[in-house]
Amino acid sequence: MTQSGRHAQTVIKNANIITIDPRTPKASSLAISDGKFIAIGDNTACDSLIGPDTEVLNLSGKTVLPGFIDAHIHVLNSGIRHVMAADCDLPNIPLIQQALRDRIKETLPGGWIQGFKFDDTKTQEKRFLFKSDLDAVTTEYPIMVAHRAGHIYYLNSTALAAANFDDNTPDPPGGRLGRDPDTGGLNGVVYERAIEPIRFGLIPPETPDIRQKGLITICKMLNQVGLTSVHDARVIQTEFDAYQNGLDNAELTLRVYALMYHPHFEALKNAGIKTGFGNEFLRIGGIKMIADGAIAARTAYISEPYIGSDCDHGILAMTQEEIETNVINMHNAGFQVCIHANGDLTIDMVLDSYMKAQKLNPRTDTRHRIEHCSLVNPDILRKMRESNTIATPFCTYVYHHGEKMPFFGEERLKWMFAQKSFLDYGITSTGATDYPPGPFEPLLGIQSCVTRTDSNGKTWGVEQQISVDEALKIYTLNGAYASFEENIKGSITEGKLADLVILSDDPRTVDPNTIKDIPVERTILGGNTVFEK
Structure with a gap:
């Protein structure tokens, strides 16, 4: 179906369009104008909307889907961590310690050294970080490393002292302080809500x-x-x-x-x-x-x-x-x-x-x-x-x-x-x-x-x-x-926001164990390309 009397900003042709709209589940062409889909249909359905300034994308059978939506993801906080924290997704603890040491020169006096994405089960040692591991990096600065799950944290002695945590501190409501099984002393592991006074009280806010x-x-x-x-x-x-x-x-x-x-x-x-x-x-x-x-x-x-x-x-x-x-x-x-x-x-x-x-x-x-x-x-x-x-x-x-x-x-x-x-x-x-x-x-x-x-x-x-x-x-x-x-979004439907992704292959026809390997060719948001391979 097309709209007469106007030209499209973009027309996509010769595509394998999976609309996620049960009324028109498949299409070969679509047209975009003013950030929205204005036509979807067979390979000639949008031809009348092509004008002298229309961008025409001939996809030669590549697959088009509505833009993907992640309904639970930590977006900006993750971006901030990628800028100012050590990425601890590394295969062993010595490499993690070095990544944390590399942050020392970037840390201002009074600041904290932070790490994220540590995962005990993916290290060679197959164990948590303890305060002794982090004290070996530095005791001049407090250190806080987040488990990849985000619900367990690892502190050095300096960070424990800043939080007024000692061997006599009881477990706070909704949280737990890790302890050495032999001595009962704090081992630097902090669980759940026990970290809140540090995350939301002691660590300086990002600029x-x-x-x-x-x-x-x-x-x-x-x-x-x-x-x-x-x-x-x-x-x-x-x-x-x-x-x-x-x-x-x-x-x-x-x-x-x-x-x-x-x-x-x-x-x-x-x-x-x-x-x-x-x-x-x-x-x-x-x-x-x-x-x-x-x-x-x-x-x-x-x-x-x-x-x-x-x-x-x-x-x-x-x-x-x-x-x-x-x-x-x-x-x-x-x-x-x-x-x-x-x-x-x-x-x-x-x-x-x-x-x-x-x-x-x-x-x-x-x-x-x-x-x-x-x-x-x-x-x-x-x-x-x-x-x-x-x-x-x-x-x-x-x-x-x-x-x-x-x-x-x-x-x-x-x-x-x-x-x-x-x-x-x-x-x-x-x-x-x-x-x-x-x-x-x-x-x-x-x-x-x-x-x-x-x-x-x-x-x-x-x-x-x-x-x-x-x-x-x-x-x-x-x-x-x-x-x-x-x-307004979630399917390729006339009148909805023109958010889409172009894939080099069809997830429905490849070996299911290779879906993750399909290249993303282009991502379009409101009719504008925000990524192109």
């Missing part, structure tokens, strides 16, 4: 220049893999300011749905702002809270102990009363609520709170979310369907974190990252990676959902395999639904 560089860095990284929209999974005030500045300066090349960190809830409510405020580039999303630990860190709060333990059920970061009180207040204020809950025990607590809030104050179309929603069961699935709760499960975890799956066991994996169960129960689930904890590449996430096979060829939870078409919808239209934006 506006670093935040700007971080934004440019992460936008480039994500555009290169076909991402056009992201749900930033924990946004604080300074980061939202950076997004606004990036938008004003034409440096923001992603559409951002900002899940605001819960301490900002009262200020937003008092300002009369709620979920949905903003525009097609930058929008206030839900309020983000964290109720338990992490899968990659093996601290998710689960009903049965982790494999190899008789008593380790993980960490509960919020009590039932805390969850319920906050949910009711946020629900009543008109917000979408987005709670990180990995373990089945925690998920059930969150669902009970969502259902109680809705019973006390019925609202239409709340679309409350469970971030990660990793371990489910039939009762949880029924509650999610009844309450119209959205799931944002990890999509790249099975592939990337295969070495951690034995901690959960074969039986439990049948109910983890449960995309097939969500589909079967009529629950909306999305594509999500949680980067840094999981790799951010959408094609890797799609492959992992389809094959449930890790990087060593081991399959986990084959019961949760889904088709490529289902995975493509999860990474596009479902992501738009999770931000109340399915009417």
Whole structure:
């Protein structure tokens, strides 16, 4: 179908267009004008819209999809870390120590040396970092290294002293201080909410220049893999300011749905702002809270102990009363609520709170979310369907974190990252990676959902395999639904925002174990190319 009387800015022809629109699932050409799709059809459908200034792209059979949407990813914070912290995704502890030493010359007096993306299971030593490891780097500066999962941190002696943590300090609510099993003294490992006084009190805030560089860095990284929209999974005030500045300066090349960190809830409510405020580039999303630990860190709060333990059920970061009180207040204020809950025990607590809030104050179309929603069961699935709760499960975890799956066991994996169960129960689930904890590449996430096979060829939870078409919808239209934006993006449909990705091959026809290797040729945002190979 075409529109007469106007010429298009761009026409794509001879393409394998997968629209994710059930009314017109396939097409060969499309036209773009004023940042939106204005025509989609067979190979001649858009010819009348070609004018002297129209850019015509002859794709020779390459595949076109709506721009990918990652519905749970730490965007700006990751970009900032790439600019000012040591990347500790390295094969052994000596290399990690050297990466941290390299940051000393970049650190001002009074500053902290930081590292991120450390993963104990991917090092040769297969162990945590301890304060002795970090003291060997320096005791002149405090050091804080984040586990790739983001829920465990490692401090040197100087950082422990700055936080007033000593051997007699009790575990704080919602957190834990790691201790030497022989002496009982602090070993430098800090779990969950115990790190909050340091992260949000002691570490100096980044400069506006670093935040700007971080934004440019992460936008480039994500555009290169076909991402056009992201749900930033924990946004604080300074980061939202950076997004606004990036938008004003034409440096923001992603559409951002900002899940605001819960301490900002009262200020937003008092300002009369709620979920949905903003525009097609930058929008206030839900309020983000964290109720338990992490899968990659093996601290998710689960009903049965982790494999190899008789008593380790993980960490509960919020009590039932805390969850319920906050949910009711946020629900009543008109917000979408987005709670990180990995373990089945925690998920059930969150669902009970969502259902109680809705019973006390019925609202239409709340679309409350469970971030990660990793371990489910039939009762949880029924509650999610009844309450119209959205799931944002990890999509790249099975592939990337295969070495951690034995901690959960074969039986439990049948109910983890449960995309097939969500589909079967009529629950909306999305594509999500949680980067840094999981790799951010959408094609890797799609492959992992389809094959449930890790990087060593081991399959986990084959019961949760889904088709490529289902995975493509999860990474596009479902992501738009999770931000109340399915009417403006998520499919190649006339009138929607012209966000798309061009791939060199069709994910539906290649060997499923090679989907991650398909090159991204071009990423287009609102009709403008933001990445070209």
